[in-house]
Amino acid sequence: MFGGLIDRIQYIGAETLRSFQRLGRASVFLLEVIASCADLVLKPTLLIKQLYSVGVQTLIIIVVAGLFVGMVMALQSYYALVDFGAEDSVGVMVALSLLRELGPVVTALLFAGRAGSALTAEIGLMKATEQLSGMEMMAVNPMRRIVAPRFMAGVISMPLLATIFSAVGVLGAYVVVVQLLGLDSGAFWSQPQNKVDLYLDIYNGLIKSVAFGFVASWIAVFEGYDCIPTSEGLGQATTRTVVHSSLAILFMDFILTALMFSK
Amino acid sequence: MTSRKIEILVGLFVAAAIAAFFMLAMSVSNMSSYGAGDSYEIKARFDNIGGLKVRSPVAAGGVTIGRVTEIQYNSDTYEAVVSMTIEEQYNKFPVDTAASILTSGLLGEQFVGFEPGAEEDFLKNGDVIDLTQSALVLEQIIGQFLYSQSDDEKTE
Numbered sequence: 001m002f003g004g005l006i007d008r009i010q011y012i013g014a015e016t017l018r019s020f021q022r023l024g025r026a027s028v029f030l031l032e033v034i035a036s037c038a039d040l041v042l043k044p045t046l047l048i049k050q051l052y053s054v055g056v057q058t059l060i061i062i063v064v065a066g067l068f069v070g071m072v073m074a075l076q077s078y079y080a081l082v083d084f085g086a087e088d089s090v091g092v093m094v095a096l097s098l099l100r101e102l103g104p105v106v107t108a109l110l111f112a113g114r115a116g117s118a119l120t121a122e123i124g125l126m127k128a129t130e131q132l133s134g135m136e137m138m139a140v141n142p143m144r145r146i147v148a149p150r151f152m153a154g155v156i157s158m159p160l161l162a163t164i165f166s167a168v169g170v171l172g173a174y175v176v177v178v179q180l181l182g183l184d185s186g187a188f189w190s191q192p193q194n195k196v197d198l199y200l201d202i203y204n205g206l207i208k209s210v211a212f213g214f215v216a217s218w219i220a221v222f223e224g225y226d227c228i229p230t231s232e233g234l235g236q237a238t239t240r241t242v243v244h245s246s247l248a249i250l251f252m253d254f255i256l257t258a259l260m261f262s263k
Numbered sequence: 264m265t266s267r268k269i270e271i272l273v274g275l276f277v278a279a280a281i282a283a284f285f286m287l288a289m290s291v292s293n294m295s296s297y298g299a300g301d302s303y304e305i306k307a308r309f310d311n312i313g314g315l316k317v318r319s320p321v322a323a324g325g326v327t328i329g330r331v332t333e334i335q336y337n338s339d340t341y342e343a344v345v346s347m348t349i350e351e352q353y354n355k356f357p358v359d360t361a362a363s364i365l366t367s368g369l370l371g372e373q374f375v376g377f378e379p380g381a382e383e384d385f386l387k388n389g390d391v392i393d394l395t396q397s398a399l400v401l402e403q404i405i406g407q408f409l410y411s412q413s414d415d416e417k418t419e
Contacts, residue, residue, distance in 0.1 A: 045266065048266075048269065048273050051273045051276070052269045055273065056272045056275075056276045059276060059279075099287065099291075159280075160276065160277060160279075160280030161280070163280050163287065164279055164280055167282075167283035167284075167286050168283070170287070189291075192291045192292070193290070193292065194320070194327075196291050196292040197292060197318070198288055201292065202284075202287055202288060202292055
């Protein structure tokens with residue numbers, strides 16, 4: 001009976017140690033990636049190629065999602081506010097929630113699903129097919145050649161995508177509320193212009209999206225680089241990327257919101 | 264895909280993001296009211312500012328002419344000192360202009376309202392408005408109302 005209990009305790013201890021080891025490896029890995037990012041200035045073509053596959057190819061899902069999120073929010077808040085005669089506030093409500101929360105968070109979640117998983121799978125497959133060790137044999141540093149451009153592309157793309165998401169969302173809300181429901185377009189634009197602050201709302205939203213992009217890309221490239229080089233291990237790594245990035249994004253969003261908008 | 268095509272698409276992506284940022288900054292946020300043109304600063308002393316906040320609007324005749332930039336408490340005179348920047352194009356307020364703290368709507372947010380006076384001299388940068396009316400504090404009004412009610416009952 002005691003044997004079973006001690007086995008359990010050993011299991012818990014081993015798991016704890018394993019996760020801390022992973023965390024330590026991930027931190028060292030991050031430092032190496034950041035150190036290799038400096039070389040990208042010399043080879044911008046690598047970065048541009050990754051900006052294409054990480055940023056441009058994610059654009060369509062971001063635009064479509066932003067449009068519909070904005071339209072649905074406008075519709076819902078219109079029906080809620082029209083009872084109080086406050087439907088003029090739909091514009092400011094949609095703009096504030098998009099800029100502060102939904103823009104960065106939903107973009108980051110979609111980004112983790114669309115671009116993060118692809119990064120993990122790509123790097124993981126390179127590891128499984130021994131392309132990474134092949135590069136090392138040829139004295140090409142895979143950190144600089146493969147990992148750093150993908151990481152930087154993620155960090156750069158996220159704020160751009162989040163900005164596009166928010167702008168498209170506001171336009172979607174405009175289409176629904178002004179064109180379909182007949183609200184005055186002056187009221188729709190003037191209320192946000194009074195209430196939305198360039199620094200407090202727009203810049204803080206951008207800071208959030210940079211932070212999310214940093215974490216999501218970090219997790220994605222690390223999971224790929226650290227995966228078990230089998231088809232099963234690759235699948236697990238891709239799943240972990242999406243799950244861990246999503247959880248990290250939501251948790252960080254709470255922390256950042258508490259820091260930024262607490263006063 | 265050729266690298267030229269890729270570069271063009273990335274360029275379009277970055278341009279779209281910059282355009283989106285400017286669209287948000289110009290037409291959704293209050294950037295147009297930031298430092299657009301010159302402005303001058305005016306101070307006003309109030310007994311009670313109620314719910315006035317930094318960045319609350321300053322209005323004359325219902326038109327926004329500036330913003331509250333700073334609120335301090337002067338512990339020597341026991342007054343709140345409100346600093347405001349007024350746009351330079353509205354530089355013809357007489358020195359006996361009155362400032363009062365008003366509420367937009369029943370539950371709306373509070374703003375500083377200017378009521379122009381009749382003097383020939385105009386307010387300049389750094390001037391202080393002395394004719395002020397404090398915010399109406401709902402609790403005090405209710406208190407006064409209840410007090411006057413009980414007075415009425417006694418006299419009856």
